[in-house]
Amino acid sequence: MQPRSTGVAGACPQSPISDSSTHVLTPAVINETVLAARDYLHSPAGEKDWKQVAGTGARNREVEAPAIAKFLDWDGHRVKEALAEISDIEDEVVEKEVIDRMPSQLT
Numbered sequence: 001m002q003p004r005s006t007g008v009a010g011a012c013p014q015s016p017i018s019d020s021s022t023h024v025l026t027p028a029v030i031n032e033t034v035l036a037a038r039d040y041l042h043s044p045a046g047e048k049d050w051k052q053v054a055g056t057g058a059r060n061r062e063v064e065a066p067a068i069a070k071f072l073d074w075d076g077h078r079v080k081e082a083l084a085e086i087s088d089i090e091d092e093v094v095e096k097e098v099i100d101r102m103p104s105q106l107t
Helices: 019-024 025-041 044-054 061-072 075-088 096-100
Strands: none
Touching: 025 044, 025 061, 025 075, 025 096, 044 061, 061 075, 075 096
């Protein structure tokens, strides 16, 4: 299966997981995908892709979710929810295992 492209010139080929198929993914898979994209876009290797999806603006939460959504070619709300869950896990508000056991992101 060929990776999908967002149409962002020079962007890395995207995951073969299209936004239309993310409804069947568990929160664990969605969160890990968003986390990997976030970490990549924040790394030196992803700097060029970050500029293409987010422009030259600061790396803040207001820009981060739309940029990651554009990079993954996913719905912005799905990415925003995943980032909120990731933040709660990183801040130790909730255990990762609790989120991972949820049957869907909408639960």
